[in-house]
Amino acid sequence: MARLRASQSREQREAACETTRLAMQNRRANNRGQQIDNLQRRTRYLSSADLNRAAFQYDCSNDYSLHPSVCIGQMDVVCEYCGALQFSGETPGLCCLNGKVKLPLLTPPPEPLYSLLCGETQESRHFVANTQKYNGCFQMTSFGADIIEERGFNPTFKIQGQIHHRIGSLLPFEDTQNNFLQIYFMGNMEEQLDRRLEINAGMKQAILQDLECLLHEHHALVRLFKIALERMPSDAKTISI
Structure with missing residues (x-):
């Protein structure tokens, strides 16, 4: 090939x-046309295919979407x-049976919750993106699951029997930390805040x-708990509700 090229003129x-360039261009065009044709055939097939039990015959080349x-x-x-x-x-x-069902307007939440939900500040955007985590910071009951398997980014809960929520004792047992409802019964709000930050990393203190x-x-329940704490004997460690 080298001797052949050397013997050829520039033209x-x-x-x-x-x-060679035209041949490659035609080959690519033919391959692209074949890909489009295959996609169109798969699309026509999927538009009329029965998806019943399709998971047992899954074909990764088909775009089921x-x-x-x-x-x-x-x-x-x-x-x-109704504007839904x-x-x-x-x-x-x-949604509303053609206007027959009329629901009252929701009462705006009190501040600062309203500003956190509807505001345009950086704090508001952070809160809206992490509402589930902030909700978990103030949960009062335990889900009752003891086994958690970490698989990638999604923790898996294994629960046997009926799902329930445990309230437990109002005060922690000996050599244990305050958790869930027990945090509301700590000495002051500063201690409660520190405990919530200790359990839930990444939350903003303010x-x-x-x-x-x-x-x-x-x-109302938090106020009721505060009244119960004031009436609770100082040596009661196992009182439950």
Whole structure:
């Protein structure tokens, strides 16, 4: 090949390169056309395929998201009666029975919760992105699960029997830390805040402190717990509710 190229003139070499380039371009175009044709065939198949028990015959080359039973579009249809957002395939008026069901407007939550939920500040955006974690900081009961398996990013709970929530004793037992409802019975709000931050890493202290004050001011159960603590004998360690 080297001797052949050396014997060719400049025009011959350029013509040979152009021929090779056109051949590669045609080959790529044919491959692209075949890929598009295969995709169209798979799309036509999926649009009419029966997905019943399809998981037992799963084909990774098929894009199941193209099936009309799976691709339901965006929730961008607005109900003319109540303003609820619906998918295009939903029955019109299903949300409010064509205006027959009228729900009262929700009462805005007290501050600072309202600003955290509806504000545009950095604190608000952080809170909205972590509402589940902040909710867990103030949970009063245990889920009753003792075995947790870490598999990647998703912890797995193994629970036997009926699911229930345990309240437990109002005060911790000897050589144990305050958890769940017991945190509400600690000496002062500063100790409660420190304990919540110790259990829940990554939460912002200022937000936790504001939510803690909110619960102590507006939550009926928290106020009831404070009354129970004042009436509790100092040597009672196993009182349960």
